Amino acid sequence: MRISSVNNRFHVIDGDVALDIEHAGNGRFAASGFDIYERWNELTDWVHSIPADNYRPFDRAAIGAPVAMPRQVFAIGLNYRDHAAESGLDEPDAPLVFTKFPTCITGPTAPIALPSDNVDWEVELVAVIGKRAERVPEDHGWDHIAGLTVGQDISERAIQLAGPAPQFGLGKSFPGFGPIGPAVVSIDELPNVDDLEIGCSLDDEVLQKGRTSDLIFSIPELVARISAICPLLPGDIIFTGTPAGVGGARTPKRFLPRGGTLVSYIEGIGELRNPLI
Ligand code: ZN
Numbered sequence: 001m002r003i004s005s006v007n008n009r010f011h012v013i014d015g016d017v018a019l020d021i022e023h024a025g026n027g028r029f030a031a032s033g034f035d036i037y038e039r040w041n042e043l044t045d046w047v048h049s050i051p052a053d054n055y056r057p058f059d060r061a062a063i064g065a066p067v068a069m070p071r072q073v074f075a076i077g078l079n080y081r082d083h084a085a086e087s088g089l090d091e092p093d094a095p096l097v098f099t100k101f102p103t104c105i106t107g108p109t110a111p112i113a114l115p116s117d118n119v120d121w122e123v124e125l126v127a128v129i130g131k132r133a134e135r136v137p138e139d140h141g142w143d144h145i146a147g148l149t150v151g152q153d154i155s156e157r158a159i160q161l162a163g164p165a166p167q168f169g170l171g172k173s174f175p176g177f178g179p180i181g182p183a184v185v186s187i188d189e190l191p192n193v194d195d196l197e198i199g200c201s202l203d204d205e206v207l208q209k210g211r212t213s214d215l216i217f218s219i220p221e222l223v224a225r226i227s228a229i230c231p232l233l234p235g236d237i238i239f240t241g242t243p244a245g246v247g248g249a250r251t252p253k254r255f256l257p258r259g260g261t262l263v264s265y266i267e268g269i270g271e272l273r274n275p276l277i
Contacts, residue, residue: 017055038234079241108181122242126151141220210243
């Protein structure tokens, strides 16, 4: 199952057609918010019962973030072996968890306004929480994931790394710094959830290309480690870390220019296309 928010209403996407969930169910599921994530398994069963002639053509340009304003946004630093290596840092022995504030979340084709010449890219696999998770053991971690989507952890490096003990939150939270989408995709739709190609490009130039099999801490382990401290709520999102190829780790460093389009993709999930302005 693939769920997108089209004109701020949840739809099931099937190729070129879509099902308006709230309309088709006569209000059984809400058109926005966290309800569908909390009741993801019930939604899945219901969707399978709806005949195909209820689906209609839709406007892809009207797709927004699948969670417009999550209550909590977690992000993980140095979670790919090749990215830890390019950063010249040891692989962490526990996840490095920080936050992006929820007002930075935007849609898969929204423009990103660059506030400076120090803005970097980080394509990431993003996990969307289904039912609430509190002190969940790792072997039940997947039970609390509704699905997966594509994200960019856009980062203003000067602000992120300023000060004697850098605090990542603000430098990663300008408006537009958290594009996600285009759909939340159920785990069973993906060929091999533990080994998906992930990458991004600036116009036609490849910037990052990796595989999720290079992750140090898996999604179920992240659910266990985070929920041991913070309960995870329906619709919360976890940016799971970025593979090698970010601009700040290059010599010389390189950052995003205004005028291009940043294209970010994950095999089997879809792509973001964000103009840089
Ligand atoms: Zn990141």
